[in-house]
Amino acid sequence: KKGEAWSARFSEPVSDLVKRYTASVFFDKRLAKFDIQGSLAHADMLAHQGIISAKDLEDIRRGMAQIESEIDAGKFEWLLDLEDVHLNIEKRLTELVGDAGKRLHTGRSRNDQVATDIRLYMRAAIDDITALLRGLQSALVDLAEKNADTILPGFTHMQVAQPVTFGHHMLAYVEMFGRDAERMADCRKRVNRLPLGSAALAGTTFPIDRMRVAQTLGFDDVCHNSLDAVSDRDFAIEFCAAAALVMTHISRMSEELVIWMSPRVGFIDIADRFCTGSSIMPQKKNPDVPELARGKTGRVNGHLVSLLTLMKGQPLAYNKDNQEDKEPLFDTVDTVTDTLRIFADMAQGITVKPNAMRAAALQGYATATDLADYLVKKGLPFRDAHEAVAHAVRSCDDRGCDLADLALEDLRKFSSLIGEDVYAVLTLEGSVAARNHVGGTAPQQVREAIARWRTLLG
Ligand code: ARG
Numbered sequence: 001k002k003g004e005a006w007s008a009r010f011s012e013p014v015s016d017l018v019k020r021y022t023a024s025v026f027f028d029k030r031l032a033k034f035d036i037q038g039s040l041a042h043a044d045m046l047a048h049q050g051i052i053s054a055k056d057l058e059d060i061r062r063g064m065a066q067i068e069s070e071i072d073a074g075k076f077e078w079l080l081d082l083e084d085v086h087l088n089i090e091k092r093l094t095e096l097v098g099d100a101g102k103r104l105h106t107g108r109s110r111n112d113q114v115a116t117d118i119r120l121y122m123r124a125a126i127d128d129i130t131a132l133l134r135g136l137q138s139a140l141v142d143l144a145e146k147n148a149d150t151i152l153p154g155f156t157h158m159q160v161a162q163p164v165t166f167g168h169h170m171l172a173y174v175e176m177f178g179r180d181a182e183r184m185a186d187c188r189k190r191v192n193r194l195p196l197g198s199a200a201l202a203g204t205t206f207p208i209d210r211m212r213v214a215q216t217l218g219f220d221d222v223c224h225n226s227l228d229a230v231s232d233r234d235f236a237i238e239f240c241a242a243a244a245l246v247m248t249h250i251s252r253m254s255e256e257l258v259i260w261m262s263p264r265v266g267f268i269d270i271a272d273r274f275c276t277g278s279s280i281m282p283q284k285k286n287p288d289v290p291e292l293a294r295g296k297t298g299r300v301n302g303h304l305v306s307l308l309t310l311m312k313g314q315p316l317a318y319n320k321d322n323q324e325d326k327e328p329l330f331d332t333v334d335t336v337t338d339t340l341r342i343f344a345d346m347a348q349g350i351t352v353k354p355n356a357m358r359a360a361a362l363q364g365y366a367t368a369t370d371l372a373d374y375l376v377k378k379g380l381p382f383r384d385a386h387e388a389v390a391h392a393v394r395s396c397d398d399r400g401c402d403l404a405d406l407a408l409e410d411l412r413k414f415s416s417l418i419g420e421d422v423y424a425v426l427t428l429e430g431s432v433a434a435r436n437h438v439g440g441t442a443p444q445q446v447r448e449a450i451a452r453w454r455t456l457l458g
Contacts, residue, residue: 024323025078028085030330032071034120035085036064038113041216042196043104051206052103059100063093084323085117086110107206108199111230111318115195118325120217122239125333126188132340133181133246134457137174139347141453144170148446151428152267152357153366160364163428166352167446174453176249183242191235194219198226201317231317233307233325240304240329243336244297250339251297254290257350261287266356271349274342289346296335303328361428365393365403370425370434378417388415 007013014022040061047057067089070076082088087110094101147166154164194217197203197210203226210222223229260267270287278284306328314321368389375385392414396403403411404426411418424430436442 019080019083022083022320022323023080024084024326025080025082025088027327027330028114028323029078029088031085031114031117031121031326032076032089033068034117034124035089035113036068037120038116038196038217039089039104040064041213042108044216045209045213046103046106046206048212049207049209051106051208052100056100056103059097060093060104063097063101066096067092084110084114086113107204107208108196109201109230111200112195112198112226114322115198115230116217118233118236118329119191119193119195119219122191122236122329122333123188123218125337126184126191126239129243129246129333129336129340130181130184132337132344133177133184136340136344136347137177137181137453138457139344140170140174140177141450141457143347143350143352144168144174144446145450147352147354148443148450150352150354150357151361151432153361153364154441160361160366162369162441163361163366163431164441165432165443165446166354166357167443167450168441171446171449171453173249173253176252177246178453178456180242180246180249183245184239187235187238187242189220190238192218192220194222195229197222198229201227201230227317231314231319231322233311233322236325236329237304237307237311240300240307240332243332244301244304246336247293247297247300247339250343251294253343254294257290258287258294265360267353267360269351269353270346271351274346274349289342293339293343296339300332300335303332358428362402365396367403367426367428367431368393370431371403371422373434374422374425375415375417380415380417385415 043052043057043060046052047054067076070092076088076092078088079091082091090101090104093104144167147170150166151163152166152169153160154162154169194210194214196213197208214220214222257268257270259265261270270289272285274287274289275285276288278286307325310321310324371392372382372385372389375388376382380388392403392406392411395410395414396406404423408418408420408422411422425434432441432443434442436444438445438448
């Protein structure tokens with residue numbers, strides 16, 4: 001009779017439908033490694049405190065080692081009847097080592113056990129994601145370095161605004177992913193506290209040593225209130241919010257990659273291995289990876305809302321609702337991890353087309369602001385300079401030419417302050433080079449920002 005974990009209290013078993021409805025083993029078995037790690041730390045503490053014997057501890061260690069190897073070998077038999085990862089492992093332990101297995105759960109509940117498992121899982125996930133963010137940043141810094149001098153139009157409202165360097169544009173994303181890494185590090189501080197010892201909700205009557213368990217598991221501290229420790233999942237929500245921002249940044253970048261790869265724009269090409277063709281149109285090469293990443297951002301945003309909604313109606317302390325935290329959390333980790341890995345790889349497969357970028361920057365009067373600034377430097381108030389250049393742009397629009405195509409005498413019709421030196425400021429190179437201060441687009445600033453990031457990324 002497998003799996004009637006609390007039978008004496010019950011006069012009939014749950015129906016098969018309820019069993020399936022309440023079970024979590026088929027998704028929470030991914031916590032197995034952390035569940036074992038937590039159990040071993042708990043057992044070590046129980047033995048150290050004299051709550052179980054040294055022999056019990058030895059048996060538990062031996063049994064858990066066997067279970068781990070069974071899981072690794074894919075030979076562990078996961079049973080729906082045993083509801084979740086915790087009961088599956090505990091039951092197998094007892095099969096293997098007898099009474100010591102039955103003593104493991106002394107002073108512990110699945111409520112503090114599962115909260116501990118999730119925190120251990122999340123800590124590892126945060127460390128992975130942080131390393132992947134760093135990897136993507138490095139790939140983008142490489143791309144920026146190769147294109148410190150490459151000029152493309154910068155846009156506001158999707159209208160040509162001012163020329164920028166492609167290196168500067170890539171470094172904008174490096175900044176965003178840098179803040180994402182900071183948010184992960186900040187979230188990690190609150191993840192890295194130990195719930196174990198809270199037992200079901202009120203603590204335990206056994207003389208436990210929570211700090212010892214915290215130290216064994218590498219937690220910075222214990223959770224200081226048992227009711228809070230077993231019930232809140234705010235740390236998971238925080239993580240999902242940080243993950244949603246990672247995906248938001250990925251999605252913005254994706255949108256740009258898709259636009260840039262459109263033949264109408266043609267600023268970049270993405271290596272074939274990241275694109276797919278069409279089953280009907282032989283000529284097609286579609287940027288599937290960035291499109292899909294943009295789409296997957298939706299599901300990560302959805303998971304954040306799921307967890308917020310899951311939490312909002314729960315009275316203290318643990319409620320079974322919390323079992324629903326896992327799938328959104330796991331899928332968030334999987335989606336963000338895969339996406340970051342693929343993007344770091346894809347960044348190396350981006351071919352920049354400087355001629356197309358340059359041609360686009362030469363349309364749309366990208367250096368009009370430079371002309372206005374030029375007039376200000378000659379003594380005109382900025383508002384008057386703005387108006388004078390607006391007239392010049394309008395006249396270019398009528399003639400179908402660029403500001404730099406106007407002859408000096410034509411330009412002087414808009415302001416007598418304009419001299420021969422104006423043509424230097426109307427070039428794309430002059431425009432970007434002039435924005436030479438911290439945070440500006442000048443190639444020199446791009447190189448300095450790259451050096452700074454190289455140091456930060458190690
Ligand atoms: N599978 C449960 C979860 O994921 C473990 C905790 C269950 N505790 C309980 N008292 N039913 O949250």
